[in-house]
Amino acid sequence: MKLLVTGGCGFIGSDFIRWILDARPDLQVTNLDSLTYAGNLENLAECEANPRYRFVRGSVADADAVDAAVREAEGIVHFAAESHVDRSLYGPVDFARTNVEGTVVLLEAARRHRLRRFVLVSTDEVYGSLAEEGTFTESSPLAPSSAYSATKAAGDLMALAYRRTFGLDVVITRGSNTYGPHQYPEKFIPLFITNALEDRPCPLYGDGRNVRDWLYVRDHTRGIWAAFEGGRSGEVYNLGGGNERRNVDVARAVLRAVGRPESLIQHVADRPGHDRRYALDTRKARAELGWAPDIPFERGLSDTVAWYRDHAEWVRRVKSGDYRTYYERHYGIGNRLEPGARSLEPEIQDEKPTSST
Numbered sequence: 001m002k003l004l005v006t007g008g009c010g011f012i013g014s015d016f017i018r019w020i021l022d023a024r025p026d027l028q029v030t031n032l033d034s035l036t037y038a039g040n041l042e043n044l045a046e047c048e049a050n051p052r053y054r055f056v057r058g059s060v061a062d063a064d065a066v067d068a069a070v071r072e073a074e075g076i077v078h079f080a081a082e083s084h085v086d087r088s089l090y091g092p093v094d095f096a097r098t099n100v101e102g103t104v105v106l107l108e109a110a111r112r113h114r115l116r117r118f119v120l121v122s123t124d125e126v127y128g129s130l131a132e133e134g135t136f137t138e139s140s141p142l143a144p145s146s147a148y149s150a151t152k153a154a155g156d157l158m159a160l161a162y163r164r165t166f167g168l169d170v171v172i173t174r175g176s177n178t179y180g181p182h183q184y185p186e187k188f189i190p191l192f193i194t195n196a197l198e199d200r201p202c203p204l205y206g207d208g209r210n211v212r213d214w215l216y217v218r219d220h221t222r223g224i225w226a227a228f229e230g231g232r233s234g235e236v237y238n239l240g241g242g243n244e245r246r247n248v249d250v251a252r253a254v255l256r257a258v259g260r261p262e263s264l265i266q267h268v269a270d271r272p273g274h275d276r277r278y279a280l281d282t283r284k285a286r287a288e289l290g291w292a293p294d295i296p297f298e299r300g301l302s303d304t305v306a307w308y309r310d311h312a313e314w315v316r317r318v319k320s321g322d323y324r325t326y327y328e329r330h331y332g333i334g335n336r337l338e339p340g341a342r343s344l345e346p347e348i349q350d351e352k353p354t355s356s357t
């Protein structure tokens with residue numbers, strides 16, 4: 001089968017491609033990725049020589065690029081997205097363009113070329129925030145809080161509309177917070193690992209009591225493929241790790257795993273609209289897809305720390321350029337940090353402040 005994967009140069013998409021090329025020798029994979037700051041060809045260096053793998057640079061919002069890629073495919077797994085909630089504070093329009101428009105452009109091409117299956121990789125964040133108790137099921141109402149989650153929810157709704165109106169075979173997965181190797185270090189766990197490895201302060205939002213359910217990337221990858229193979233058309237499947245943790249406890253676990261003191265944790269002003277808690281009911285995926293997460297949090301975390309330790313060059317390249325500009329803008333004095341606070345990045349303090357939009 002010919003599979004089109006979008007956003008395959010990012011964190012989860014690259015794990016999926018590395019895994020599927022190995023697990024399914026009958027598959028040919030085309031990866032359509034526009035290589036934003038989060039897309040990294042190095043993530044798929046080991047696949048480049050594989051004759052069953054092809055990379056095409058292009059945006060999912062570009063109808064011509066999408067048409068050319070979809071015309072040759074039989075199925076799609078759609079990962080491509082602007083994926084970082086914090087960045088959606090600064091550029092919501094980019095999020096709408098990729099996560100909504102890009103998804104619709106792909107759906108439209110899939111309908112035109114009568115693809116067999118379209119899996120949309122979505123997120124538990126579309127459900128919004130939970131109180132202390134309870135879990136989200138697939139029929140919980142959508143109540144997204146950020147421009148990221150709102151645009152992902154819009155993509156989900158368009159996909160379901162294409163199923164109902166045009167009969168396109170669509171399946172949606174809603175994964176919980178994912179961690180593992182190759183994740184761009186703006187996200188919580190790799191941010192803490194890489195800062196701690198450099199003995200730098202680790203910025204923790206608010207009181208640190210927000211709760212997330214952590215899913216190891218390979219477990220997420222397997223769940224997405226299980227949905228592609230076994231999901232019922234028009235259905236949504238929650239993929240959660242069953243590892244609910246308060247952020248402050250994750251922060252401490254990371255510092256223990258890296259071998260650094262808790263004093264590196266630096267509380268910073270909370271993010272606006274920061275959801276308090278996510279937790280997923282995954283009974284449907286377990287019963288219908290035969291999927292269950294496999295990797296315990298402590299093992300996944302220790303493997304992840306080992307990966308970042310062993311890939312210092314990858315980290316160095318990724319944490320330069322755009323990363324530094326974004327970091328200073330987001331965590332700098334006068335934004336997350338009060339005037340007079342200890343800077344999180346002493347060596348970039350002297351750089352010219354970035355313009356704000």
Ligand SMILES: NC(=O)c1ccc[n+]([C@@H]2O[C@H](COP(=O)([O-])OP(=O)(O)OC[C@H]3O[C@@H](n4cnc5c(N)ncnc54)[C@H](O)[C@@H]3O)[C@@H](O)[C@H]2O)c1
Binds near residue numbers: 011033098123178
């Ligand atoms: N990371 C998580 O914790 C998590 C959890 C649940 C769901 N998801 C979803 O999984 C998917 C992948 O997330 P990730 O963490 O791997 O993201 P990522 O930011 O690491 O990677 C996104 C990839 O998409 C590409 N991309 C962005 N805009 C594009 C466009 N217009 N056209 C083509 N390619 C484009 C980027 O270049 C990059 O390679 C996203 O849809 C995200 O919403 C992520």
